[in-house]
Amino acid sequence: MKPENRILALSAVFLVLYASPARAHGMKIFATAEGSKISGYAYFIPKGRPKNVLITVFDSAGNKLGETRTDEQGNFTFVATKRCDHVFVLNNGDGHKTRFVVSAEELPESLPGEKTPSINMAPSAAPVPTIGKSNFSATDEDKVAAAVAHQIRPLREQLDRLESKIRTDDIVGGIGIIFGITGAAFYLLGRKNRGK
Amino acid sequence: MHIPTGVLSGQIVVATSALAAGGVALGLRNITEEKVPRAGLLAAMFFVASLAHVPLPGCSAHLLLNGLAGLALGWAAFPALLVGLLLQALLFGFGGLDSLGANTVNMAFPAVLTGLFIRDIIAAGGSGRKIFFAGFFAGALPVLLAGLFTATTLYCIGDPFLVTAGAIFLAHIPVMFAEGIVTAFAVKFIIQTKPEIFYQRELQTNET
Numbered sequence: 001m002k003p004e005n006r007i008l009a010l011s012a013v014f015l016v017l018y019a020s021p022a023r024a025h026g027m028k029i030f031a032t033a034e035g036s037k038i039s040g041y042a043y044f045i046p047k048g049r050p051k052n053v054l055i056t057v058f059d060s061a062g063n064k065l066g067e068t069r070t071d072e073q074g075n076f077t078f079v080a081t082k083r084c085d086h087v088f089v090l091n092n093g094d095g096h097k098t099r100f101v102v103s104a105e106e107l108p109e110s111l112p113g114e115k116t117p118s119i120n121m122a123p124s125a126a127p128v129p130t131i132g133k134s135n136f137s138a139t140d141e142d143k144v145a146a147a148v149a150h151q152i153r154p155l156r157e158q159l160d161r162l163e164s165k166i167r168t169d170d171i172v173g174g175i176g177i178i179f180g181i182t183g184a185a186f187y188l189l190g191r192k193n194r195g196k
Numbered sequence: 197m198h199i200p201t202g203v204l205s206g207q208i209v210v211a212t213s214a215l216a217a218g219g220v221a222l223g224l225r226n227i228t229e230e231k232v233p234r235a236g237l238l239a240a241m242f243f244v245a246s247l248a249h250v251p252l253p254g255c256s257a258h259l260l261l262n263g264l265a266g267l268a269l270g271w272a273a274f275p276a277l278l279v280g281l282l283l284q285a286l287l288f289g290f291g292g293l294d295s296l297g298a299n300t301v302n303m304a305f306p307a308v309l310t311g312l313f314i315r316d317i318i319a320a321g322g323s324g325r326k327i328f329f330a331g332f333f334a335g336a337l338p339v340l341l342a343g344l345f346t347a348t349t350l351y352c353i354g355d356p357f358l359v360t361a362g363a364i365f366l367a368h369i370p371v372m373f374a375e376g377i378v379t380a381f382a383v384k385f386i387i388q389t390k391p392e393i394f395y396q397r398e399l400q401t402n403e404t
Contacts, residue, residue, distance in 0.1 A: 097203055170287040171247065175240050178279060182236030189229045 029055070029088050029100035030160050031076075032153050033107050035146045039077045040100070042070055042090050049074025053090060060085040060101075082113035106149065108142035197260070197346050197364060198246075198284070198299055201292020205353050212349065213297030216278065219304055223274035231269065234393070235276045238265045242280035246290060259371065263338040264379050266307030267315050268393055273307035274300065298349050306341035310334050318383060319394040327387055328380045335379025336372040343368050 027050065031040025043049045051072055057065045065086065068078045080086060086102040104113070204212070227235060238261075245259040265273040278300045284290040291299045314334040318327060347361035386393050 097200055164289065171244060174243050174283040174287050177283060178236055178240045178243060181239075181279060182232055185227070185232045185236070186229070189227075189232065193229070 198291030216297035219274035266310035306338035331380035331383030332376035336376035
C-alpha cells in the first residue's frame, strides 16, 4: 500500500472508531393518543429535540386538521376532535421533513368521525358477542383504552428508537461493500489493460 | 443536508438523476488504476463521516468531507460520493433512493469545483500558513456550496429559497469550521508526506 493510501486508510479507521454507532442524523416524530389527547415529541436521531417548530396535522386524505408547536422540551400535544387517522408532519425548513401517523384505532370511539367497523356496532346486529362486554359503557372502554395506551407507551417509544438506531454491523458492512467495489474496479481495469 | 425520501417531485427526481449520471460517467472515465484505491477509501470516509455528529443545540449536522474528496479525486468524486450516499441511504436511512441523484449532485459538484480551483493553489506550494488556509477553504466552501445547492433543489419543489438556505446555513456554520479544520490538517499532512496526490497531472506527463 502506498503511503498516501495508508494515511487515508488510517483516517478511515480513526473515523470509524470515533463515530460511535449512536451518532447519526435524522429527525423523527413520536406520538400516542391517550383519550382524545394526542401527545408526543419530535427528536433528532443522535440527540436533541427541535424546539418551537410548527407541526401540521392532516387526516389520511390530506385535509388539514390543525397545527401545533413543540415547546421548549420538544413536546407537543394535539386534541383530536375527529376519529380518523392523524398525520403529523414536521418540516424543519432545512431539508429535514418527517411524518408520523396516529391511527384512528388509537382514538376513543366516543369521538365523531369515520366510523370504523368497530366492535361496538356489532352487538346491535347480533347480541351474542356482547357477553362479558355488556357491562362496559363507551366511556369505560375509552378509559381502559387510555390506560392501556399509557402502559405500552414506553414500549412503543423503545421500538421506535430501535428501528432508527444505527448498528455497528451496518457501518462495517457498508465499508466492506465499498472495499468490494474497489476490488471489482481493479479487476475490470486490469482486464481492460490486459486486452490492450 | 440529505434530502429525505418522498420530498422531491417526479420531474426533479428525473432531472437531478440525469445530472448525477452525467457526473458519474465523467468521473468513471477519469478513474485510472492509480486512483481506484483512493476513490474507494474516500468513499468509505465519506460514508462514515456522516456519523461524526457535530454537537450543537437544536440542530443536527455532521461532517461531509466532500471537499477532501474533491481535492483528492476531482471528477472521480462523483462515483465515490454516489456509492457513499447509496450506502448511507440503504443502511442508515439518511436521504433516500429517489433523492439519491439530487444528493449526489449537491455533494459532488461542490467537490469537483474544489478540485478544479483549490487543488492548483495547494499544488503551487508556498508557506505552511497559505497551505493551511487553502485547506481550510477547501473544506469549508464545499459545505456552503452543498447547502446552497440543497436549498436550490428544495426551492424547485416550492420551498422558500431564503428561508431554507438560511436554516441550512445556520445549522452548518459549526460544520464549516469543523470541516475546514479537519481538511486543513489533512491537506498539510498529505503535503508533507505524499504531495503527488495534489498534482497528478504533472506527474502523469512526467511519467509518459
